[in-house]
Amino acid sequence: MPTVPVSSVARTRTVSAVGLSLTLAMSMALAGCAYEYEYDDASAFGTASASAPAFSDAAVPRDPSTRWPVSGAELDAWLAQVLPATEAQVFHTGYGTLAADEEREETTSNLPAGSYAITLACRSPRRVLFSVSHGDTELVDLHLYCGASRVNVVYLPADALLTIRVEANAGANFAYRVGRV
Template sequence: MPTVPVSSVSRTRTASAVGLLLALLLGTALTGCAYEYDDGFASVTPTASVPGSSDAALPRDPTFNQPVTGAELDSWVAQVLPGTEGQVFHSNYGTLAAAEEREENTANLPEGSYALTLACRSPRRVSFSISHDDIELVDLNLRCGSSRVNVVYLPADVVLHIKVEAKEGANFAYRVSRI
Protein backbone atom coordinates (compact mmCIF):
# COMPACT_ATOMS: atom_id res chain seq x y z
CA MET A 1 0.00 0.00 0.00
CA PRO A 2 1.43 3.42 -0.91
CA THR A 3 1.99 5.89 1.85
CA VAL A 4 1.13 9.54 1.59
CA PRO A 5 3.65 11.96 3.00
CA VAL A 6 2.37 13.99 5.94
CA SER A 7 3.40 17.28 4.40
CA SER A 8 1.03 16.96 1.37
CA VAL A 9 -2.02 16.28 3.60
CA SER A 10 -1.33 19.28 5.77
CA ARG A 11 -0.83 21.47 2.66
CA THR A 12 -4.23 20.34 1.32
CA ARG A 13 -5.92 21.11 4.64
CA THR A 14 -4.19 24.47 4.87
CA ALA A 15 -5.26 25.38 1.33
CA SER A 16 -8.86 24.35 2.10
CA ALA A 17 -8.86 26.37 5.32
CA VAL A 18 -7.48 29.45 3.54
CA GLY A 19 -10.08 29.08 0.76
CA LEU A 20 -12.89 28.78 3.29
CA LEU A 21 -11.63 31.81 5.23
CA LEU A 22 -11.39 33.85 2.03
CA ALA A 23 -14.96 32.89 0.99
CA LEU A 24 -16.24 33.77 4.47
CA LEU A 25 -14.54 37.19 4.38
CA LEU A 26 -15.88 37.98 0.89
CA GLY A 27 -19.38 36.90 1.87
CA THR A 28 -19.30 39.09 4.97
CA ALA A 29 -18.00 42.08 3.03
CA LEU A 30 -20.64 41.75 0.28
CA THR A 31 -23.66 41.42 2.55
CA GLY A 32 -23.75 45.19 3.07
CA CYS A 33 -23.65 45.93 -0.68
CA ALA A 34 -26.76 46.74 -2.65
CA TYR A 35 -27.11 47.45 -6.33
CA GLU A 36 -28.65 50.81 -7.13
CA TYR A 37 -29.63 52.06 -10.58
CA ASP A 38 -31.11 55.17 -12.09
CA ASP A 39 -34.67 54.43 -13.17
CA GLY A 40 -35.16 57.88 -14.68
CA PHE A 41 -37.18 59.21 -11.76
CA ALA A 42 -35.80 61.93 -9.57
CA SER A 43 -35.71 60.99 -5.93
CA VAL A 44 -38.00 63.18 -3.90
CA THR A 45 -37.41 63.95 -0.29
CA PRO A 46 -40.55 64.92 1.62
CA THR A 47 -40.79 68.66 2.16
CA ALA A 48 -43.56 70.98 3.19
CA SER A 49 -44.49 71.62 -0.45
CA VAL A 50 -44.76 67.91 -1.42
CA PRO A 51 -47.84 66.09 -0.11
CA GLY A 52 -47.24 62.78 1.64
CA SER A 53 -48.05 59.56 -0.15
CA SER A 54 -51.41 58.00 0.49
CA ASP A 55 -52.38 54.39 0.95
CA ALA A 56 -53.60 52.79 -2.28
CA ALA A 57 -56.36 50.98 -0.40
CA LEU A 58 -58.44 53.90 0.78
CA PRO A 59 -61.28 53.07 3.14
CA ARG A 60 -64.73 53.07 1.56
CA ASP A 61 -67.13 55.88 2.20
CA PRO A 62 -69.26 54.72 5.16
CA THR A 63 -72.39 56.19 3.52
CA PHE A 64 -71.78 54.33 0.23
CA ASN A 65 -74.23 51.51 1.03
CA GLN A 66 -76.76 53.54 3.01
CA PRO A 67 -80.23 53.57 1.41
CA VAL A 68 -81.22 56.73 -0.44
CA THR A 69 -84.50 58.28 -1.62
CA GLY A 70 -85.80 60.62 -4.31
CA ALA A 71 -83.44 61.78 -7.04
CA GLU A 72 -80.50 59.91 -5.43
CA LEU A 73 -82.47 56.65 -5.69
CA ASP A 74 -83.30 57.31 -9.35
CA SER A 75 -79.64 58.09 -10.08
CA TRP A 76 -78.49 54.90 -8.31
CA VAL A 77 -80.96 52.77 -10.31
CA ALA A 78 -79.77 54.30 -13.59
CA GLN A 79 -76.23 53.34 -12.59
CA VAL A 80 -76.88 49.73 -11.48
CA LEU A 81 -79.45 48.91 -14.17
CA PRO A 82 -77.93 50.53 -17.25
CA GLY A 83 -79.70 50.50 -20.61
CA THR A 84 -80.14 47.16 -22.33
CA GLU A 85 -80.41 46.19 -25.97
CA GLY A 86 -82.94 43.46 -25.18
CA GLN A 87 -86.64 43.91 -24.54
CA VAL A 88 -87.44 44.74 -20.89
CA PHE A 89 -90.50 42.87 -19.64
CA HIS A 90 -90.47 43.84 -16.00
CA SER A 91 -88.48 46.23 -13.82
CA ASN A 92 -88.92 47.63 -10.35
CA TYR A 93 -86.98 49.39 -7.62
CA GLY A 94 -87.63 50.95 -4.28
CA THR A 95 -86.85 51.10 -0.60
CA LEU A 96 -87.38 48.43 2.05
CA ALA A 97 -87.55 49.02 5.80
CA ALA A 98 -85.82 46.66 8.21
CA ALA A 99 -87.38 43.17 8.13
CA GLU A 100 -89.66 44.19 5.24
CA GLU A 101 -90.51 41.84 2.39
CA ARG A 102 -91.90 42.74 -1.04
CA GLU A 103 -93.46 40.29 -3.50
CA GLU A 104 -94.86 40.69 -7.00
CA ASN A 105 -95.49 38.78 -10.20
CA THR A 106 -94.58 39.53 -13.79
CA ALA A 107 -97.01 39.30 -16.68
CA ASN A 108 -96.96 36.14 -18.83
CA LEU A 109 -93.57 35.97 -20.52
CA PRO A 110 -92.95 34.53 -24.00
CA GLU A 111 -90.53 31.64 -24.48
CA GLY A 112 -86.85 32.58 -24.60
CA SER A 113 -83.68 33.45 -22.76
CA TYR A 114 -83.87 36.15 -20.10
CA ALA A 115 -81.40 38.16 -18.05
CA LEU A 116 -82.49 38.67 -14.44
CA THR A 117 -80.50 41.66 -13.17
CA LEU A 118 -80.46 42.22 -9.38
CA ALA A 119 -78.91 45.03 -7.30
CA CYS A 120 -79.14 46.41 -3.78
CA ARG A 121 -77.85 49.19 -1.58
CA SER A 122 -77.66 48.45 2.14
CA PRO A 123 -75.07 47.88 4.87
CA ARG A 124 -76.24 44.24 4.95
CA ARG A 125 -77.13 41.64 2.35
CA VAL A 126 -80.54 41.61 0.65
CA SER A 127 -82.34 38.36 -0.27
CA PHE A 128 -83.76 37.90 -3.78
CA SER A 129 -85.92 34.94 -4.73
CA ILE A 130 -87.29 34.43 -8.25
CA SER A 131 -89.41 31.42 -9.11
CA HIS A 132 -92.17 30.15 -11.36
CA ASP A 133 -94.65 27.53 -10.20
CA ASP A 134 -92.60 25.46 -7.71
CA ILE A 135 -89.29 25.94 -9.53
CA GLU A 136 -86.78 28.22 -7.79
CA LEU A 137 -84.71 30.01 -10.47
CA VAL A 138 -82.79 32.38 -8.18
CA ASP A 139 -82.28 32.20 -4.42
CA LEU A 140 -79.60 34.73 -3.60
CA ASN A 141 -78.39 36.75 -0.61
CA LEU A 142 -76.75 39.55 -2.56
CA ARG A 143 -73.87 41.50 -1.07
CA CYS A 144 -74.86 45.09 -1.68
CA GLY A 145 -72.68 47.38 -3.71
CA SER A 146 -72.65 45.08 -6.74
CA SER A 147 -75.08 43.93 -9.41
CA ARG A 148 -75.77 40.33 -10.32
CA VAL A 149 -77.09 39.01 -13.63
CA ASN A 150 -78.58 35.52 -13.90
CA VAL A 151 -79.44 34.11 -17.30
CA VAL A 152 -82.37 31.68 -17.55
CA TYR A 153 -84.34 30.02 -20.32
CA LEU A 154 -88.12 30.10 -19.85
CA PRO A 155 -90.87 28.17 -21.63
CA ALA A 156 -93.88 30.06 -23.03
CA ASP A 157 -96.43 31.78 -20.76
CA VAL A 158 -94.38 31.70 -17.57
CA VAL A 159 -95.21 34.11 -14.75
CA LEU A 160 -92.26 34.88 -12.50
CA HIS A 161 -92.78 35.39 -8.77
CA ILE A 162 -90.23 37.89 -7.40
CA LYS A 163 -89.58 38.28 -3.67
CA VAL A 164 -87.14 40.77 -2.09
CA GLU A 165 -86.37 40.83 1.64
CA ALA A 166 -84.06 42.97 3.77
CA LYS A 167 -83.02 42.56 7.40
CA GLU A 168 -81.99 46.22 7.56
CA GLY A 169 -83.11 49.27 5.57
CA ALA A 170 -82.23 48.82 1.89
CA ASN A 171 -82.73 49.93 -1.69
CA PHE A 172 -83.38 47.24 -4.27
CA ALA A 173 -83.61 47.15 -8.05
CA TYR A 174 -84.27 44.35 -10.52
CA ARG A 175 -85.05 43.91 -14.18
CA VAL A 176 -86.28 41.00 -16.32
CA SER A 177 -85.14 41.48 -19.91
CA ARG A 178 -85.10 39.24 -22.93
CA ILE A 179 -81.73 38.45 -24.44
Protein backbone atom coordinates in the same frame (compact mmCIF):
# COMPACT_ATOMS: atom_id res chain seq x y z
CA MET B 1 -8.23 1.05 -21.87
CA PRO B 2 -11.24 1.98 -23.98
CA THR B 3 -10.84 4.80 -26.38
CA VAL B 4 -13.40 7.50 -26.81
CA PRO B 5 -13.70 9.12 -30.18
CA VAL B 6 -12.48 12.73 -30.11
CA SER B 7 -15.56 14.07 -31.93
CA SER B 8 -17.91 12.75 -29.20
CA VAL B 9 -15.98 14.48 -26.39
CA ALA B 10 -15.80 17.76 -28.30
CA ARG B 11 -19.53 17.65 -29.02
CA THR B 12 -20.36 17.03 -25.33
CA ARG B 13 -18.17 19.91 -24.22
CA THR B 14 -19.71 22.18 -26.88
CA VAL B 15 -23.27 21.34 -25.79
CA SER B 16 -22.35 21.88 -22.15
CA ALA B 17 -20.66 25.19 -22.93
CA VAL B 18 -23.66 26.41 -24.95
CA GLY B 19 -26.08 25.37 -22.17
CA LEU B 20 -23.99 27.11 -19.53
CA SER B 21 -23.72 30.25 -21.67
CA LEU B 22 -27.50 30.37 -22.21
CA THR B 23 -28.18 29.83 -18.51
CA LEU B 24 -25.78 32.63 -17.54
CA ALA B 25 -27.22 35.01 -20.15
CA MET B 26 -30.80 34.37 -19.00
CA SER B 27 -29.84 34.77 -15.34
CA MET B 28 -28.17 38.10 -16.04
CA ALA B 29 -31.14 39.29 -18.12
CA LEU B 30 -33.62 38.34 -15.41
CA ALA B 31 -31.47 39.92 -12.71
CA GLY B 32 -31.44 43.13 -14.74
CA CYS B 33 -35.25 43.09 -14.94
CA ALA B 34 -35.53 43.50 -11.20
CA TYR B 35 -33.95 46.93 -11.46
CA GLU B 36 -35.45 47.97 -14.78
CA TYR B 37 -38.96 48.93 -13.67
CA GLU B 38 -39.76 51.86 -11.45
CA TYR B 39 -43.27 52.95 -10.57
CA ASP B 40 -44.03 56.53 -9.72
CA ASP B 41 -47.70 57.19 -9.15
CA ALA B 42 -46.80 60.61 -7.70
CA SER B 43 -49.27 60.11 -4.86
CA ALA B 44 -46.53 59.95 -2.23
CA PHE B 45 -45.40 63.46 -3.13
CA GLY B 46 -48.84 65.05 -3.53
CA THR B 47 -48.23 65.92 -7.19
CA ALA B 48 -50.89 63.74 -8.78
CA SER B 49 -52.58 65.41 -11.71
CA ALA B 50 -56.31 66.10 -11.80
CA SER B 51 -56.80 63.42 -14.45
CA ALA B 52 -55.03 60.72 -12.42
CA PRO B 53 -57.23 58.40 -10.36
CA ALA B 54 -57.39 59.04 -6.64
CA PHE B 55 -55.04 57.03 -4.48
CA SER B 56 -56.81 54.13 -2.83
CA ASP B 57 -55.40 52.10 0.02
CA ALA B 58 -56.79 48.59 0.35
CA ALA B 59 -56.65 48.90 4.13
CA VAL B 60 -58.98 51.91 4.14
CA PRO B 61 -62.62 50.75 4.16
CA ARG B 62 -65.17 52.17 1.75
CA ASP B 63 -67.28 55.08 2.89
CA PRO B 64 -70.27 53.45 4.67
CA SER B 65 -72.58 56.32 3.71
CA THR B 66 -72.51 55.06 0.10
CA ARG B 67 -74.36 51.94 1.30
CA TRP B 68 -77.27 53.61 3.09
CA PRO B 69 -80.63 53.63 1.29
CA VAL B 70 -81.68 56.81 -0.51
CA SER B 71 -84.96 58.22 -1.80
CA GLY B 72 -86.29 60.70 -4.35
CA ALA B 73 -83.86 61.98 -6.95
CA GLU B 74 -80.97 60.07 -5.34
CA LEU B 75 -82.90 56.80 -5.76
CA ASP B 76 -83.52 57.62 -9.44
CA ALA B 77 -79.81 58.40 -9.95
CA TRP B 78 -78.82 55.14 -8.23
CA LEU B 79 -81.30 53.19 -10.39
CA ALA B 80 -79.82 54.69 -13.59
CA GLN B 81 -76.36 53.65 -12.38
CA VAL B 82 -77.15 50.02 -11.46
CA LEU B 83 -79.64 49.36 -14.27
CA PRO B 84 -78.29 51.42 -17.17
CA ALA B 85 -80.26 51.79 -20.39
CA THR B 86 -80.14 48.76 -22.64
CA GLU B 87 -81.15 47.95 -26.19
CA ALA B 88 -82.41 44.53 -25.10
CA GLN B 89 -86.14 43.96 -24.82
CA VAL B 90 -87.09 44.61 -21.16
CA PHE B 91 -90.22 42.88 -19.85
CA HIS B 92 -90.26 43.91 -16.20
CA THR B 93 -88.40 46.35 -13.95
CA GLY B 94 -88.92 46.85 -10.24
CA TYR B 95 -87.24 48.97 -7.61
CA GLY B 96 -87.95 50.59 -4.30
CA THR B 97 -87.07 50.92 -0.66
CA LEU B 98 -87.45 48.35 2.09
CA ALA B 99 -87.48 48.97 5.84
CA ALA B 100 -85.64 46.63 8.20
CA ASP B 101 -87.16 43.12 8.22
CA GLU B 102 -89.51 44.00 5.35
CA GLU B 103 -90.30 41.69 2.47
CA ARG B 104 -91.77 42.53 -0.93
CA GLU B 105 -93.06 40.14 -3.58
CA GLU B 106 -93.95 41.01 -7.17
CA THR B 107 -95.04 38.96 -10.16
CA THR B 108 -94.21 39.61 -13.80
CA SER B 109 -96.69 39.37 -16.65
CA ASN B 110 -96.68 36.26 -18.85
CA LEU B 111 -93.33 35.97 -20.60
CA PRO B 112 -92.71 34.33 -23.99
CA ALA B 113 -90.35 31.34 -24.19
CA GLY B 114 -86.67 32.16 -24.36
CA SER B 115 -83.53 33.16 -22.49
CA TYR B 116 -83.71 36.03 -20.03
CA ALA B 117 -81.21 38.05 -18.04
CA ILE B 118 -82.36 38.86 -14.52
CA THR B 119 -80.31 41.75 -13.17
CA LEU B 120 -80.36 42.28 -9.39
CA ALA B 121 -78.91 45.17 -7.36
CA CYS B 122 -79.20 46.60 -3.87
CA ARG B 123 -77.97 49.40 -1.66
CA SER B 124 -77.80 48.59 2.04
CA PRO B 125 -75.28 48.18 4.87
CA ARG B 126 -76.26 44.47 4.97
CA ARG B 127 -76.95 41.79 2.38
CA VAL B 128 -80.35 41.61 0.70
CA LEU B 129 -82.11 38.36 -0.20
CA PHE B 130 -83.40 38.00 -3.76
CA SER B 131 -85.50 34.99 -4.68
CA VAL B 132 -86.83 34.45 -8.21
CA SER B 133 -89.10 31.53 -8.92
CA HIS B 134 -91.29 30.12 -11.66
CA GLY B 135 -94.11 28.12 -10.09
CA ASP B 136 -92.50 25.69 -7.63
CA THR B 137 -89.08 26.02 -9.24
CA GLU B 138 -86.68 28.43 -7.56
CA LEU B 139 -84.44 29.90 -10.27
CA VAL B 140 -82.43 32.33 -8.14
CA ASP B 141 -81.82 32.30 -4.39
CA LEU B 142 -79.21 34.93 -3.64
CA HIS B 143 -78.05 36.86 -0.58
CA LEU B 144 -76.51 39.75 -2.50
CA TYR B 145 -73.74 41.82 -0.97
CA CYS B 146 -74.82 45.34 -1.89
CA GLY B 147 -72.69 47.58 -4.04
CA ALA B 148 -72.55 45.44 -7.18
CA SER B 149 -75.13 44.26 -9.69
CA ARG B 150 -75.62 40.56 -10.35
CA VAL B 151 -76.91 39.11 -13.63
CA ASN B 152 -78.46 35.64 -13.78
CA VAL B 153 -79.41 34.06 -17.11
CA VAL B 154 -82.36 31.67 -17.19
CA TYR B 155 -84.37 29.90 -19.86
CA LEU B 156 -88.15 30.09 -19.49
CA PRO B 157 -90.96 28.16 -21.19
CA ALA B 158 -93.85 29.97 -22.90
CA ASP B 159 -96.25 31.96 -20.71
CA ALA B 160 -93.94 31.81 -17.69
CA LEU B 161 -94.75 33.98 -14.68
CA LEU B 162 -91.84 34.94 -12.46
CA THR B 163 -92.31 35.70 -8.77
CA ILE B 164 -89.60 37.99 -7.43
CA ARG B 165 -89.22 38.25 -3.66
CA VAL B 166 -86.89 40.75 -1.99
CA GLU B 167 -86.15 40.72 1.74
CA ALA B 168 -83.91 42.97 3.83
CA ASN B 169 -82.71 42.72 7.45
CA ALA B 170 -81.78 46.43 7.42
CA GLY B 171 -83.08 49.38 5.42
CA ALA B 172 -82.33 48.86 1.74
CA ASN B 173 -82.91 49.98 -1.83
CA PHE B 174 -83.44 47.22 -4.36
CA ALA B 175 -83.70 47.05 -8.13
CA TYR B 176 -84.20 44.31 -10.66
CA ARG B 177 -84.82 43.95 -14.37
CA VAL B 178 -86.02 41.03 -16.47
CA GLY B 179 -84.98 41.32 -20.11
CA ARG B 180 -84.31 39.19 -23.15
CA VAL B 181 -80.80 37.99 -23.77
